[in-house]
Amino acid sequence: QVQLQESGPGLVKPSQTLSLTCTVSGGSISSGDYYWSWIRQPPGKGLEWIGYIYYSGSTYYNPSLKSRVTISVDTSKNQFSLKLSSVTAADTAVYYCARVNYYDSSVDYWGQGTLVTVSS
Amino acid sequence: DVVMTQSPLSLPVTLGQPASISCRSSQSLVYSDGNTYLNWFQQRPGQSPRRLIYKVSNRDSGVPDRFSGSGSGTDFTLKISRVEAEDVGVYYCMQGTHWPWTFGQGTKVEIK
Numbered sequence: 327q328v329q330l331q332e333s334g335p336g337l338v339k340p341s342q343t344l345s346l347t348c349t350v351s352g353g354s355i356s357s358g359d360y361y362w363s364w365i366r367q368p369p370g371k372g373l374e375w376i377g378y379i380y381y382s383g384s385t386y387y388n389p390s391l392k393s394r395v396t397i398s399v400d401t402s403k404n405q406f407s408l409k410l411s412s413v414t415a416a417d418t419a420v421y422y423c424a425r426v427n428y429y430d431s432s433v434d435y436w437g438q439g440t441l442v443t444v445s446s
Numbered sequence: 447d448v449v450m451t452q453s454p455l456s457l458p459v460t461l462g463q464p465a466s467i468s469c470r471s472s473q474s475l476v477y478s479d480g481n482t483y484l485n486w487f488q489q490r491p492g493q494s495p496r497r498l499i500y501k502v503s504n505r506d507s508g509v510p511d512r513f514s515g516s517g518s519g520t521d522f523t524l525k526i527s528r529v530e531a532e533d534v535g536v537y538y539c540m541q542g543t544h545w546p547w548t549f550g551q552g553t554k555v556e557i558k
Contacts, residue, residue: 373495373538373549388546390447422494430501431483431542436494 328353330423330437338417338444344410348423348437355404356381361426362406363433364397366419369441374419378426379406413444448472448541452550458558465526467553469539474519476543483542486515486524489552490535498537499524531557 334346348362355362363378377387379397387395396409410417420439427434449472459465475482486499497506499515502522512527526533534557539550 372551373540375547375549386545390546426542427500430485431477431547432485432497432500432540433487433495434497434500434506436496439494 328425328435330425330435332421332423332437332440334440334442336441336443338413338442339446340414340444341412344408344413344417344421344442344444346408346421346423346440346442348406348408350404350406350425353425355399355406356401359428361386361428362397362399363424363426364408365422365424365433366417367422367439368416368419376408376410376421415444418442418444447546448475448544448548450539450541450548450550452537452539452553455551455553457553457555459526459529459555460558461531462528465529465533465555467524467537467539467555469517469522469524469550471520471522471541473544475522475541476519482518484515484517484522485540485542486513487538487540487549488533488535489538490532493535495538526555529555529557 329351331349338344361378364376379385394411399406420441422439423437424433425435451470453468484502487495489495498509503515514525536552538552
């Protein structure tokens with residue numbers, strides 16, 4: 327059973343960089359059948375794609391966030407990471423890491439999510 | 447971006463009765479490979495979303511057969527044949543055809 331677990335600071339100051347890591351267990355991040363993704367959900371609101379990465383390092387970012395987002399992968403640690411720069415209160419959200427099935431263009435496994443609050 | 451519009455946004459249902467959620471996209475979700483990448487997710491209170499349906503009508507393993515998906519092009523539906531207490535939550539459609547992939551606003555299902 328694949329499991330994904332987010333980790334990182336729960337509080338980030340405005341204008342700083344949000345950094346999260348997702349550790350994957352029960353499966354290899356180097357499998358060519360999956361993309362590795364970040365999705366966020368502001369409190370009480372809907373879901374927004376941030377972007378995803380293939381094990382080779384190819385990335386796809388939501389154009390609305392592209393100038394501020396970096397997603398990277400560390401296959402040796404079976405982890406992938408998110409960096410979001412110049413954060414504001416609007417970036418306060420539960421951040422989920424997730425596995426996307428390459429053949430379905432769909433998320434088949436989600437992490438439990440981690441709340442990141444942007445506040446001074 | 448492709449806009450996914452769900453209706454209704456709130457759906458009070460009597461236990462044992464059917465429920466239906468509509469999802470409409472602002473453009474066709476048929477991809478160049480002929481597949482339609484429309485998915486449905488359930489998010490129970492306090493939990494991560496869980497996929498129920500992928501590619502319009504394929505039910506995930508472990509998902510009760512009272513859940514079914516249908517539709518084509520720009521018009522899709524999730525049906526619950528007989529609502530049970532455990533079905534309470536928010537349901538999202540999501541398109542995986544056009545990047546950036548997008549979700550609907552969510553439909554909150556509650557028991558009357």
